[in-house]
Amino acid sequence: MGYQLELRHFTYFLAVAEELHFRKAAERLFISQPGLSRQIKQMEEIIGAELFIRNKRNVSLTVAGEYLKKEIAYIFNHIDFTVKQTALIDKGSEGEVRIGFLGSAIQTVIPELLVKVDEEYPKIQFSLEEMSNYDQVKAIVSDELDIGFVRLARVPDGVCIKEIQTDTFSLVLPKDHLLNKESFKSVAQVSSEHFVLFSSDYSSIYYNKIMSICEDKGFTPIVSHKSVHAQTIFKLVESGLGVAIVPTSLQYGFDLNVKFLEIPNITQKAELSVIWKEDNRNPALEKVKKFL
Amino acid sequence: MGYQLELRHFTYFLAVAEELHFRKAAERLFISQPGLSRQIKQMEEIIGAELFIRNKRNVSLTVAGEYLKKEIAYIFNHIDFTVKQTALIDKGSEGEVRIGFLGSAIQTVIPELLVKVDEEYPKIQFSLEEMSNYDQVKAIVSDELDIGFVRLARVPDGVCIKEIQTDTFSLVLPKDHLLNKESFKSVAQVSSEHFVLFSSDYSSIYYNKIMSICEDKGFTPIVSHKSVHAQTIFKLVESGLGVAIVPTSLQYGFDLNVKFLEIPNITQKAELSVIWKEDNRNPALEKVKKFL
DNA sequence: AATAATTAATAACTATGGGTTATCAATTGG
DNA sequence: CCAATTGATAACCCATAGTTATTAATTATT
Known part of the structure; x- marks a missing residue:
């Protein structure tokens, strides 16, 4: 009983x-x-x-x-x-790792990472979402995201950051723009054009960097439009609404009528970093961290 | 150890x-x-x-x-x-089949099914529970329910769906409303009245259908109240809080002071479907499925 | 800073009940 | 009719789930 x-x-x-x-x-x-x-x-x-x-x-x-x-x-x-x-x-050899990224990280860094992890831990799955710097930091802190790919200098307490790639900057112009690889010597040559920039979100480091590229060459750019998405920026440039300065690696993977001209003689670099939460409890993250 | x-x-x-x-x-x-x-x-x-x-x-x-x-x-x-x-x-029973249903299915379809099954398999028992579309789908997926009677267009993977009845729509009015069988020609005649509708849950197909009946006749109904239970809707209509459009078969089985007027000249039909889980392990379900 | 009130873990015990051996009653086959 | 084999019963034993008492660590209160 x-x-x-x-x-x-x-x-x-x-x-x-x-x-x-x-x-x-x-x-x-x-x-x-x-x-x-x-x-x-x-x-x-x-x-x-x-x-x-x-x-x-x-x-x-x-x-x-x-x-x-x-x-x-x-x-x-x-x-x-x-x-x-x-x-x-x-x-940790099974489970899901949630990744956030800026558009400019999806071309080279992320695919490489996924391939390497998949070789050793084929049962770890990934979910990927394009997000702004700001949203990524917020999501990392609230445990809605495991890894973020951002362009930031500082992160909140409890969040770890590691630089994993540096990139040069390129000037983005409409296909039919007068400037070309040979004639392009300095950004000062487009000082009178309108600029399309990434929105300054969370940390303004990225935005400021682009401003300083111009200021180092003696002019302050006229900013006509801002956007968070690379795709949008290219579209605006293509439509003749301005020129843009973005990390060079963005030139791959899009199919648009714009041309990239790498900017010579500047000290600024586009630094891409990975961020994650120190006390994240996802065991699968431990495995993935080894590859960062 | x-x-x-x-x-x-x-x-x-x-x-x-x-x-x-x-x-x-x-x-x-x-x-x-x-x-x-x-x-x-x-x-x-x-x-x-x-x-x-x-x-x-x-x-x-x-x-x-x-x-x-x-x-x-x-x-x-x-x-x-x-x-x-x-x-x-x-x-000595051959098991139990757990059935969920919308209020509007209990009048005709379910009794018929139970009688037919009982004739051939008198040892199969049934448990019946009135549930919303949404709750039924959830319960089917988690194996807490064997069969559901719903008004849905789509169901999740692994769930089977079969249409088993189509019904006309009727306008529900307070008993003392001016309109009657003879004078009622089109829903447009009640275009200025307030409407009481079923809440749109899980799939909005049912809700949208009722909206489209009105829109086809050239007006957008003013929705004053929503409810999941037919009984409640009738009570609201009876109290003069609005008129309603529901499947015609709902007129049987309730004892309320409302009148039903079948809506003429519309293309919309109320479709009732049965759903069940593909890999449901209840052997009694196999026997019942034959009658659906 | 000291004390009180929490928390979960440890240690030593107690006793429930799962598993044992010994035996029985029933069936079958030579 | 006796030997062999079946699962059930009865009485015992001991492993371990669950107990009480205590500890270590942390937070809240004074």
């Missing part, structure tokens, strides 16, 4: 259901026959159903027992899988 | 996972806190994964623990149902 069903009962039941012989089943389970008999009887009482028909010389399953046998096999299978999966997740 | 996972561990784990507090969880389980602590620790050793993070002042789930919690809830549900089914089968 008041007993509780346990997996032990299921194990014993399956053995008897397969052997259809209490002594043999008991042997297989390395327990004594009376012990087994009693557990099965208890099980029948708990469930409230007769599972076996014993007529002193042979044992057979009832219809209810037949049904239960199928289900228990399924349940055990499910539990085994779940337990194994749980251990894998704990060890 | 050499210990075996038991359902007891799962029960205890769930209690701690829900309370996130060892003492409170122990109280709920009517055992002592140290006993619980030891069982959880043992469980972590057996599985080979850290399930909780205890830092002396508060307890939280690890990612692996989070995963396990979800799965265990599912496993328990499955075991409970299996045990109940086994007992039912033992008692």
Whole structure:
């Protein structure tokens, strides 16, 4: 009375259901026959159903027992899988890593990372979302994101940052613009044009860097439009609404009618960094961090 | 070492996972806190994964623990149902089929189905529960329901859907409303009245259909109230808070002071569908499916 | 800064009940 | 009719779930 069903009962039941012989089943389970008999009887009482028909010389399953046998096999299978999966997740060799990125990181850095991780941990999955610097930092802090690819100088307490790539800057012009690779010597040559820039979000380091490129060459750019998405900026340039300065690696992967001219003789570099939360509890992140 | 996972561990784990507090969880389980602590620790050793993070002042789930919690809830549900089914089968029943339905399906379709099944399989039992579209889909997916009667256009992967009835729409008016069978020619006649509608849940197909009936006749209804239950809608209409458009079959089975006027000259039909899960393991469902 | 009140973990114990051995009653086969 | 084999019963034992008492660590209160 008041007993509780346990997996032990299921194990014993399956053995008897397969052997259809209490002594043999008991042997297989390395327990004594009376012990087994009693557990099965208890099980029948708990469930409230007769599972076996014993007529002193042979044992057979009832219809209810037949049904239960199928289900228990399924349940055990499910539990085994779940337990194994749980251990894998704990060890980080399975699970999901949520990545945020600026458009300019998707061309080179991220694909390389994914390939390397996939080689060693093929069961780790990724979710990718293009986000602004600001949103990434917020999402990292609130544990909605595991890794962010940003262009920032400072991050809040508890967030780690590591520089992983430096890039040169390029001037982006409409395809039919007069300037070309040979004639382009300095950004000062476009000092009178309108500029399309990335919005300054969270940290203004990126925005300021581009301003300083111009100021170093003796002029302050006239900013006509701002956007967070590279695609949009290129479209604006293509439409003749201005010129832009962006990291050089952005020239790959888009199919637009603009030309890139790498800017010579400047000290500014576009630095791409990875960020993650120090006490992030996703074990899969540990594995991925090795590749950063 | 050499210990075996038991359902007891799962029960205890769930209690701690829900309370996130060892003492409170122990109280709920009517055992002592140290006993619980030891069982959880043992469980972590057996599985080979850290399930909780205890830092002396508060307890939280690890990612692996989070995963396990979800799965265990599912496993328990499955075991409970299996045990109940086994007992039912033992008692000569061929099992239970759990049915969910929208209020508007109980008048005609479900009684017909039950009678037909009962003729051929008098030993199959039914449990019936009125539920919203959304709740039915959720319950079907999590194996808490075998069959649902819904008004939906799309269902998630793994769920089957079959249209089984089309119905006309009727306008529902207070008993003393001026309009009657003879004078009612078009819904446009009530374009200035307030409308009481079914809430749009999960899929908005049903809601949109009613809106389109009005729009086809050249007006947008003023929606003053929404409800999921037919009974409530009728009560609101009766009280003079608005008029309603519902499937015609709803006029039977309620005893309210409202009148139904079938809407003429419209193309919209109210389609009722049955849904069930593709890999549902309830053998009684197989037998019932033939009658759908 | 000192004290009180929390938390979960440890240690040592107690007793429930799973598992044991010994035996029985029933069936079958030579 | 006796030997052999079946599962069930009865009485015992001991592993371990669960107990009480205590500790270590942390936070809140004075």
